[in-house]
Amino acid sequence: MKNFIRNVSFTPAGIKRGAKLLLVRKSKDVYFSEIADLVSSRSTCLRNQVGAVIVKESQILSTGYNGAPKGLAHCDEVGCIRQVKGYKSGERHELCRGLHAEQNAIIQASYHGISVKGAKIYVTTKPCSICTKMLINAGIHEVVYVEEYEDELASQLFKEANMIVRKINIRRNFGRAASGT
Numbered sequence: 001m002k003n004f005i006r007n008v009s010f011t012p013a014g015i016k017r018g019a020k021l022l023l024v025r026k027s028k029d030v031y032f033s034e035i036a037d038l039v040s041s042r043s044t045c046l047r048n049q050v051g052a053v054i055v056k057e058s059q060i061l062s063t064g065y066n067g068a069p070k071g072l073a074h075c076d077e078v079g080c081i082r083q084v085k086g087y088k089s090g091e092r093h094e095l096c097r098g099l100h101a102e103q104n105a106i107i108q109a110s111y112h113g114i115s116v117k118g119a120k121i122y123v124t125t126k127p128c129s130i131c132t133k134m135l136i137n138a139g140i141h142e143v144v145y146v147e148e149y150e151d152e153l154a155s156q157l158f159k160e161a162n163m164i165v166r167k168i169n170i171r172r173n174f175g176r177a178a179s180g181t
């Protein structure tokens with residue numbers, strides 16, 4: 001990564017005109033992963049806050065976070081049976097009213113008539129098997145994720161579909177992982 005030192009020609013608070021400012025340009029992977037982390041801050045899930053960003057040719061096509069369908073009550077308002085029953089991570093997804101971040105990102109693109117064929121997805125959490133099936137059929141060919149999520153079927157499907165799946169290390173600033181709960 002290159003460090004750029006530029007003469008500052010603007011005067012944001014605290015920086016004098018002409019002062020040298022060290023600007024570190026983020027890599028695209030870090031940039032989009034940090035945006036996915038920010039997107040997760042809108043999540044209403046009681047368990048995990050996940051953000052997703054679909055990117056093609058270095059441009060964002062859509063974003064998504066896990067939460068209830070548009071206009072309906074969210075789990076943080078009406079409760080979530082998975083939380084009440086204490087189901088473990090990954091168990092009984094169908095009981096939650098929320099959609100996963102990846103699902104919302106794909107749906108948001110389709111809502112606006114945008115093809116995600118050949119795109120990448122940046123996610124804060126490695127996709128589950130349900131989302132993996134959808135990503136494959138939506139034509140997404142690469143997944144970049146921050147946090148691990150154990151789902152054996154998902155890993156097998158990724159392999160069979162020849163998807164590129166990469167883990168990136170960034171600090172999460174949003175979501176429950178950031179607060180350590």
Ligand SMILES: [Zn+2]
Pocket residue numbers: 045046075079080081082096097098
């Ligand atoms: Zn729920």
Ligand SMILES: [Zn+2]
Pocket residue numbers: 100101102127128129130131132
């Ligand atoms: Zn999922």
